[in-house]
Amino acid sequence: MKKVTGIGGIFFKCKDPKKMTEWYQKHLGLDTNPYGATFEWYEGEDHSKKAQTQWSPFAETTKYFEPSAKDFMINYRVADLEALVEELKKEGVTIVDKIETYDYGKFVHILDAEGNKIELWEPKD
Numbered sequence: 001m002k003k004v005t006g007i008g009g010i011f012f013k014c015k016d017p018k019k020m021t022e023w024y025q026k027h028l029g030l031d032t033n034p035y036g037a038t039f040e041w042y043e044g045e046d047h048s049k050k051a052q053t054q055w056s057p058f059a060e061t062t063k064y065f066e067p068s069a070k071d072f073m074i075n076y077r078v079a080d081l082e083a084l085v086e087e088l089k090k091e092g093v094t095i096v097d098k099i100e101t102y103d104y105g106k107f108v109h110i111l112d113a114e115g116n117k118i119e120l121w122e123p124k125d
Contacts, residue, residue: 003084006043008121009054009075013065017057030055051077051123067096068117081106081122 014020021037024030030037036056043051054075058064065073078084081099085108089095096109096117105123112118 003078004076005079006051006077007053007074008077008123009056009119011054011056011058011065011073011075011119013060013062013071014057015060017059020057024055065117068111068115070116073117073119075119075121078120078122081108081120084120 021030021032024037025032036054039053039055041051041053043049060071065071085095085099088110094111096111099106099108101107103124105121107122108120110118110120
């Protein structure tokens with residue numbers, strides 16, 4: 001079973017997300033939007049299958065990363081979220097919430113061995 005297929009996003013806390021987004025736009029040329037920046041790329045050898053990685057600064061007061069106390073969260077792209085969650089449950093991995101479905105894919109959060117919150121995303125292609 002193929003598990004992680006790539007990095008879906010990098011999220012981090014900061015004092016002023018708007019200012020941070022503007023800084024990255026100005027100094028590093030990120031093509032920003034209200035959520036940060038989206039990097040598009042082509043998946044694997046099939047150069048017709050577009051994929052993306054999201055970069056997003058969050059307010060330092062966000063509760064979104066809880067129960068982790070870290071200032072970052074990584075989103076991993078996965079191939080079959082429901083099957084993976086069942087496998088992770090059998091392996092004793094902490095599943096933080098239930099799978100939620102949006103028009104752009106399915107999401108769930110887990111904790112790694114040190115309690116870092118991880119977001120798993122099965123994109124809707």
